[in-house]
Amino acid sequence: MLTGLDRLLVEDALAKRVRGTKLALLAHPASLTKDFVHAADALIGLGASAIGRLPSGFVQNAPDIAGYSRAVEAGRFATVKGIALSADDRLRGAIIERLMCDLAVDLDRIAPERDFSAELESLDELGSKGVVRITGRRVAITDAGRPFLRLVAAAFDAYLPANCGIRSPSSAGSAAAAC
Numbered sequence: 001m002l003t004g005l006d007r008l009l010v011e012d013a014l015a016k017r018v019r020g021t022k023l024a025l026l027a028h029p030a031s032l033t034k035d036f037v038h039a040a041d042a043l044i045g046l047g048a049s050a051i052g053r054l055p056s057g058f059v060q061n062a063p064d065i066a067g068y069s070r071a072v073e074a075g076r077f078a079t080v081k082g083i084a085l086s087a088d089d090r091l092r093g094a095i096i097e098r099l100m101c102d103l104a105v106d107l108d109r110i111a112p113e114r115d116f117s118a119e120l121e122s123l124d125e126l127g128s129k130g131v132v133r134i135t136g137r138r139v140a141i142t143d144a145g146r147p148f149l150r151l152v153a154a155a156f157d158a159y160l161p162a163n164c165g166i167r168s169p170s171s172a173g174s175a176a177a178a179c
Contacts, residue, residue: 107137
């Protein structure tokens with residue numbers, strides 16, 4: 001069973017358990033375990049450089065082992081940075097998560113009122129090369145397109161320099177000022 005990004009499940013008990021379920025994108029593919037199907041509001045990252053997800057944004061631990069260890073040994077949080085998310089950031093994150101986990105997203109189900117015509121148009125070239133199939137407002141990665149999944153998801157990332165013009169006014173200044 002081919003499921004999600006970077007890690008593939010073979011036809012075994014775990015693959016059978018998750019078939020037909022909604023999977024969550026974990027902060028790091030190496031954190032894949034038998035308990036990775038979840039509906040948690042927060043994911044707490046443990047270890048150096050770990051990324052955690054909270055309802056209001058993301059946090060990252062100290063990237064160096066020494067700094068992480070000093071903080072933990074002193075009884076402090078090892079968090080060194082965080083990013084607050086706007087409603088637009090959360091919406092785009094949900095779209096990217098579905099693409100990365102389900103290899104498809106139906107924009108009409110997630111955000112029927114939002115205009116994603118610029119993002120869909122930016123995928124035309126990948127569509128002509130057989131990487132992605134766009135039917136109305138449904139985006140699906142083809143089998144041939146699996147190695148290029150990140151390129152398709154990137155079309156919805158408003159903080160990539162190529163996409164800075166597509167950010168909604170309400171998201172300006174919310175996350176990292178990458179634009």
